[in-house]
Amino acid sequence: MTDQAIKAVLGPTNTGKTHLAIERMCGHSSGAIGFPLRLLAREVYDRVVAIKGEAQVALITGEERIEPPGARYFLCTAEAMPRTGGGHAFVALDEAQLGADRERGHIFTDRLLHARGREETMILGAGTLEPMIRALEPDAEIIERPRFSTLTHAGARKLSRLPPRSAIVAFSVEQVYAVAEMLRRFRGGSAVVMGALSPETRNRQVAMFQNGEVDYIVATDAIGMGLNLDLRHVAFASLSKFDGVRQRRLTPPEMAQIAGRAGRHQTDGSFGTLSGTGGHDAEFTEEEIFAIEEHRFAPITQLYWREAEPRFTDVDTLIRDLESKPDNPQLRLVPEAIDLTVLKILSEHPVARDVRGPAVVRRFWEVCSLPDFRQVGADTHARFVARLWQDLREGYLGADFAAARIAELDNPQGDIHALQGRIAAIRSWAYICQRPDWVLARDEMAARARAVEARLSDALHQRLKERFVNRRTAILMKTLGQDASLLPVHLTEDGALMVEDETIGTVEGFRFSVDAKANVADRKMLLSAGEKALPKILGERAQSLVDSGLEGVELVRGKIRWGRQILASVEIDEGCARPRLVPPPEIEKIAEGPRTALLSALEDWLVKQLEPLEPMRRMAGATEDADAGSQARALLLTLIDGHGYVSRERAGLQHLPKEMRPFLRRLGVTFGALDIFAPLLLKPAPRQLMASLGLDRRPLEESMFPVIDGQKKLPSGYRPAGKQAVRIDVAEKILKAAFEARSKTKNRRFIVDSALAISTGLTLDSFRRLLGAAGFRSLPAKDLKDGMFGPPEPDRFEWRPSRRKQERTEKPAAPKEGNAFAGLADLIR
Numbered sequence: 001m002t003d004q005a006i007k008a009v010l011g012p013t014n015t016g017k018t019h020l021a022i023e024r025m026c027g028h029s030s031g032a033i034g035f036p037l038r039l040l041a042r043e044v045y046d047r048v049v050a051i052k053g054e055a056q057v058a059l060i061t062g063e064e065r066i067e068p069p070g071a072r073y074f075l076c077t078a079e080a081m082p083r084t085g086g087g088h089a090f091v092a093l094d095e096a097q098l099g100a101d102r103e104r105g106h107i108f109t110d111r112l113l114h115a116r117g118r119e120e121t122m123i124l125g126a127g128t129l130e131p132m133i134r135a136l137e138p139d140a141e142i143i144e145r146p147r148f149s150t151l152t153h154a155g156a157r158k159l160s161r162l163p164p165r166s167a168i169v170a171f172s173v174e175q176v177y178a179v180a181e182m183l184r185r186f187r188g189g190s191a192v193v194m195g196a197l198s199p200e201t202r203n204r205q206v207a208m209f210q211n212g213e214v215d216y217i218v219a220t221d222a223i224g225m226g227l228n229l230d231l232r233h234v235a236f237a238s239l240s241k242f243d244g245v246r247q248r249r250l251t252p253p254e255m256a257q258i259a260g261r262a263g264r265h266q267t268d269g270s271f272g273t274l275s276g277t278g279g280h281d282a283e284f285t286e287e288e289i290f291a292i293e294e295h296r297f298a299p300i301t302q303l304y305w306r307e308a309e310p311r312f313t314d315v316d317t318l319i320r321d322l323e324s325k326p327d328n329p330q331l332r333l334v335p336e337a338i339d340l341t342v343l344k345i346l347s348e349h350p351v352a353r354d355v356r357g358p359a360v361v362r363r364f365w366e367v368c369s370l371p372d373f374r375q376v377g378a379d380t381h382a383r384f385v386a387r388l389w390q391d392l393r394e395g396y397l398g399a400d401f402a403a404a405r406i407a408e409l410d411n412p413q414g415d416i417h418a419l420q421g422r423i424a425a426i427r428s429w430a431y432i433c434q435r436p437d438w439v440l441a442r443d444e445m446a447a448r449a450r451a452v453e454a455r456l457s458d459a460l461h462q463r464l465k466e467r468f469v470n471r472r473t474a475i476l477m478k479t480l481g482q483d484a485s486l487l488p489v490h491l492t493e494d495g496a497l498m499v500e501d502e503t504i505g506t507v508e509g510f511r512f513s514v515d516a517k518a519n520v521a522d523r524k525m526l527l528s529a530g531e532k533a534l535p536k537i538l539g540e541r542a543q544s545l546v547d548s549g550l551e552g553v554e555l556v557r558g559k560i561r562w563g564r565q566i567l568a569s570v571e572i573d574e575g576c577a578r579p580r581l582v583p584p585p586e587i588e589k590i591a592e593g594p595r596t597a598l599l600s601a602l603e604d605w606l607v608k609q610l611e612p613l614e615p616m617r618r619m620a621g622a623t624e625d626a627d628a629g630s631q632a633r634a635l636l637l638t639l640i641d642g643h644g645y646v647s648r649e650r651a652g653l654q655h656l657p658k659e660m661r662p663f664l665r666r667l668g669v670t671f672g673a674l675d676i677f678a679p680l681l682l683k684p685a686p687r688q689l690m691a692s693l694g695l696d697r698r699p700l701e702e703s704m705f706p707v708i709d710g711q712k713k714l715p716s717g718y719r720p721a722g723k724q725a726v727r728i729d730v731a732e733k734i735l736k737a738a739f740e741a742r743s744k745t746k747n748r749r750f751i752v753d754s755a756l757a758i759s760t761g762l763t764l765d766s767f768r769r770l771l772g773a774a775g776f777r778s779l780p781a782k783d784l785k786d787g788m789f790g791p792p793e794p795d796r797f798e799w800r801p802s803r804r805k806q807e808r809t810e811k812p813a814a815p816k817e818g819n820a821f822a823g824l825a826d827l828i829r
Contacts, residue, residue, distance in 0.1 A: 006116075008096075008123040008133045011145035012295040013260030017124040018044065020145075021092040025073060026051055028119060031090035032074040034081035034111055036098055038063065039199040043228075045075040062371065063430040064450065078107050083308065084114050091117035096125035097253075097300060099132070102243070105304030106334040112136070112303070128253055131299045135330045149263040153289045154270035156282070157235060160186055164215035166233040168274055169258055171220060171241035179237055179274075180218045180468040189469030193219035198423045200457035205464060212494055214469055224258040234262045235274045239282065252291040252298075255284070259292055305331035312361040315347045338378055343368040345382040351389055366435075367392060373427040384428075392438060399441040403448060405429055410452045412459035416467065419460040426453045491537045509565020510538050510586045539591035542598040550605050558694035560602060568602055570693065579606060612685040615668045615678045616640060622667055632660045635676070639669065643696045643716065644681030645728050651676045672732035673739065673774045674719065679729045682717045690716075706730040707761035721762060722769035730760055734767070735774050742776075742799055749779060749796040768795075775801035 009017050022044060025031035035041040038061040045059040045066075058071035060080045074086070078093065085091040099109040112123060113136065123133065123140070133140050159182055162168070168183075168190075170176045176194060183190040191209040193202050202222075209217045210230060217229065221241065236258070240249045250258075263269020271292065273282050284292075291297055305328075310321035322340050325333050346352050346368060355364045367389045372381040391397050409426045412419070430449040433439050439446075490498055497505045497512065505514040512534055545551075545562065553562050560567045560581070568581040581602055587595060610617075619636045622628055628636075635656055638646050653676070661671060668678045680686070684704045690696040701708060701715040707730070708715070710723045718725040726734070734757050741752045757767040768778040777800045781793040 005120040006123070006137055006140040007121070007143055008125070008129070008137070008140050009143045009145060010125055010127045010130055010133075012126065012147045012256060014147050014149060014264055015145040016148065017145060018094055021094065021122050021124055022047060024120065024122060025090045025092065028088075028090040028117075030072040030088040031092070031117065032076060032081055032086055032088045032115075033092040033094060034076050034078040034115065036078060036095045036104075036108075037199075038077055039202060040094070041075045041077055042199065048073055048075060063427055063434060063453075065434050065446065078104070078111055081111060081115065083110065085116045085118075085121070088117055089119045090122070091115050091120075092122040092124060094124045096123045097129045099129075099303035100300045102245075102304065102335050103337065106306035106308075106337075109303040109305050109331065110308045114308075126253060126257075126297075127295065128297050128300045131301065132303055132330060136303075136328075147260075147295065148265055150268040151259060151263055151293055152268065152270045153284065153293060154233065154272040156273045156275040158275050159183065162216070162235055162274075163233050165231055166215070166235060167217045167219055167223060167229065167231050167261060168235045168237055169219055169221065169223060170237040173220075175237055176218050176220060183216050183218065184468050187216055189214045189465075190216040190218050192464050192468055193217060193223055195220055195222040197420070197460065198427065198453060198457045200454055201423070201460045201464070204457070204461040208465070208469075212496075218468075221254070221258055223261055224254070228264060229261055230264060230267075231262045232267070232269055234259050234269070234271045236272070236282075237274045239273070239284070252288050255288060256292045256295065256297065302330060302332045304334040306334045306337075310365075312358040312365070315343070315352060315355055315361060315364070318361055318365060319344060319347065338372050338381065339369040341378040342382045342385050345378065346386055346389070349382075349386055351386050351393075354393070363392070363437075364389065370428065370431060373431070374421070374424040388432070396437070397432070397439045399439070399445060402429070402433060402439050402441075402445045406433075406445070406448050406452055410455065412455055416460065416463045419456055419463060423453060423456045423460065426456060491541065497533070497537070507534075507537070507541070509562055509567075510541065510590065511565060512586075534589055535591045538589060539594035542590050542594040546594075546597050546601045550601060553602075553605065555606075555609055555689070555692040557692065560606070568599070570606070581606070609689065612683070612689050613681075615680045616644065616686075618667050619669075619678070628663065629657070629660055631656045632664055635664065636667075636669075639676065639678065643690055644686070645675050645677035645717065647675050647719075648672075670729070670732065672728070673735040674731065675728045677728050677732075682727060682729050687717055705761075707766075719773075720769075721773075722766035724762060724766040726760070726762060726766070726770060731770060734760070734762075734770060738771055738774070738776055738797070742797075749798045751794050752776070752797050771797060775799060 009020060011017060018040075021033055025033060026048065033044065035044065041059060041061055042064075045057060049057045052073055055068050055070055056072050058068065058074045059066040060074055060076040062077060062080055072088075074081070074088070076082075078098075081093075082088075082091075093108065093111050093115060096108055096112050099105045099112055101108070115121070123129075123137075127144065130142060133142060159168075159179070168179050170179055173194065176192060180190050180192050191205040191214050193205055197205070206217075206229065208214055217223070217231075223229075236255075239255070240247055242248075259269075259271035261269075262271055273284065275282070305326045307321045307324055311317050319340070322343075323333070323336075343365065346364075352364070355361055368385055370381075370385055370388065372378075374381070391401070406426065406429055409422045409429070411422065414422075426449055430446065430453060433442060433446040433449050436442060491507055492498055495507050496503045497507050503515050505512055545553075550562075553560060553567065555561075555570070558570050560570065565586075566584050567587065568583045571580045571582055581599060583599065587598070590598065619640055623633045623636050623640075625633075631652075635651060635653075638651060642650075653671075665671075668680055670677055670679055682704065684702060687696070687700060687704055688702060691700040696716050698716040699711065699713050701718065704717060704727060707721075707724055707726050708718065710720060710725050714720060714725055718727055719731055721731070737756050738752045742750055744750075752771065754764060754767050757770070758764075762770070772778060776797045779796045779798060781795050784790070784792060
């Protein structure tokens with residue numbers, strides 16, 4: 001196969017490698033990405049579905065298969081991805097440095113060597129992989145990516161001193177449970193993540209942490225890969241682990257993979273150890289700290305390998321091929337994996353006597369490759385595989401048999417250990433039911449297995465939550481008696497009012513609510529504690545809002561809002577120089593100094609917000625000018641009442657002396673063919689502001705496009721033009737061009753160029769309707785006679801203005817008393 005555009009994108013955690021691969025894949029006609037974890041494959045699947053849609057995206061793992069008929073983008077685990085790339089335009093392998101892993105390294109090495117895209121291949125991994133890439137793929141382009149944020153060593157800390165949004169990493173189930181129990185007592189609880197949990201349970205535990213329900217997460221090294229968390233600090237409870245062979249100290253790259261979970265995106269993170277655990281290896285060395293902070297590690301010198309295409313002549317030949325050593329010095333034979341161990345055990349078992357012929361040997365090997373989800377060891381797992389082979393040797397597993405085995409595990413009762421055992425067992429059956437040639441009614445059985453796994457995962461999540469999360473504890477009050485004022489109350493950034501890290505209520509804006517989950521005995525004390533602390537806390541929040549320049553404050557329907565909090569209502573008093581602010585009762589609970597500063601800042605903010613209404617302010621000021629004359633003042637009041645425009649029919653121009661028009665034009669008033677208007681008030685900012693003040697309650701076209709589709713209720717600032725609506729000032733430009741065309745000819749019938757109107761988005765029919773409203777009658781051109789060629793003759797127009805008596809005699813409309821703008825002149829003054 002010819003390699004096309006192989007790129008190795010290398011760097012530490014939090015460098016955006018996976019995000020880059022997703023972007024590149026979505027730019028191709030098809031693609032596949034192999035991931036180290038089903039959990040990560042599912043997460044990326046959801047992201048690609050949001051971009052490309054469900055019909056084009058497939059998820060392929062050992063236990064789950066979502067493959068629409070027309071799928072073009074495949075998100076897989078490394079084991080499930082096409083070995084040679086599947087003919088896709090783009091192929092990527094994530095976390096390729098796992099080729100150095102004892103258990104799964106041969107899978108990643110094989111995909112690194114053979115999975116290729118037609119147009120582009122991307123290998124994602126740590127910088128330590130670079131020598132292997134150069135040796136195995138010398139033509140590959142190597143791209144190094146720096147970490148987005150800084151990772152800093154913070155030393156050893158006690159559990160009680162860990163900052164919120166921290167993860168504590170342990171390397172045994174017993175230690176994970178012990179740390180989680182302590183956090184429950186002293187910090188209100190934690191999420192728990194272990195490799196033994198199902199992906200669904202891990203997702204729910206992670207979501208509990210991400211949503212802020214708990215501020216801590218206790219995990220094994222499963223946290224180091226595929227989990228993108230909002231962590232600020234990672235604390236190691238131990239720096240050694242049992243790797244399946246011996247107890248050993250973590251290598252610096254392994255430390256960095258875990259520590260790198262802190263400080264995602266642009267947020268810096270820190271790492272350290274958990275003091276008081278009593279381990280002899282509980283501190284980082286200076287060399288390890290330097291390596292982790294600077295991302296400098298010893299390069300990988302060999303990758304694990306195993307023959308990926310063994311011969312299936314017979315079982316002995318298969319075993320010899322799987323144990324054969326590689327010829328390439330950069331590769332080394334993988335230690336005996338459990339699938340090969342099971343194959344060796346069963347090769348000496350009576351069940352293997354009838355395993356003859358390439359097809360049967362291949363099928364036998366596929367059965368031996370069933371993962372040991374239950375982690376019961378080779379001998380016990382081999383007995384399960386032997387029983388499975390006896391059922392599969394003659395063909396398929398019956399649907400009734402598979403359904404019965406799945407139903408036996410559908411029991412959400414029991415403790416954490418019992419549920420973990422059932423989930424591991426159902427994952428085995430989910431894997432079995434995904435095989436196309438193992439189970440009859442495969443799709444139905446696979447769906448049943450997934451449904452049972454989901455129910456068991458829900459139950460396990462609830463057990464973990466019940467054991468390690470304490471939402472409401474009486475311990476908060478045990479040393480404080482009944483004096484709630486002594487409670488140390490503080491407000492978190494997300495608005496939770498806390499007492500010793502336990503929620504007593506929430507502050508949304510400046511409104512306090514007691515936690516709805518508090519029991520009756522606690523509610524009075526919690527309410528008292530909250531109310532006594534509120535003046536100071538709300539004062540700090542008010543001052544913070546002022547210092548931020550009122551960030552997030554907006555004007556909506558005559559009310560100044562900050563999120564869901566109403567800071568003040570805007571009232572307009574007759575004769576006031578500016579609007580009056582009326583704060584709600586909760587603002588009165590703020591301490592006097594911060595409250596005064598907040599209201600003063602709101603007044604200044606409102607004045608600035610009203611700047612787009614400056615033309616209206618000038619018109620309102622002119623209404624009190626005695627030299628303006630009553631007719632001009634009446635027209636100005638009509639314009640103000642119309643929020644910046646009025647049709648000529650309602651303007652009462654017959655009463656306005658012509659010598660007053662220059663005075664009005666200096667105020668920004670335009671006398672159009674159909675409307676009298678202030679062009680500056682037809683822009684988006686003033687129209688939006690009048691809607692936000694609740695003054696103009698007509699529909700709003702926020703962008704104030706020149707032309708829009710006609711609507712049942714015409715937006716403010718537009719006039720109808722056939723099936724469309726045109727902004728009033730744009731209509732005037734078009735009509736002005738029509739009058740100029742009429743003035744340049746002495747013919748009764750003349751041509752009006754429609755180019756300007758078409759450029760604004762008007763159709764020819766809407767153009768004719770608009771001109772017709774202004775008194776221009778359209779005279780359609782005759783079609784070309786038969787046998788004649790050339791451009792058609794343009795339409796002509798003739799001037800036929802309406803002579804309605806109403807236009808000559810109608811009085812100017814006076815502003816209605818008590819309407820939405822009664823006193824707008826005072827608002828904009």
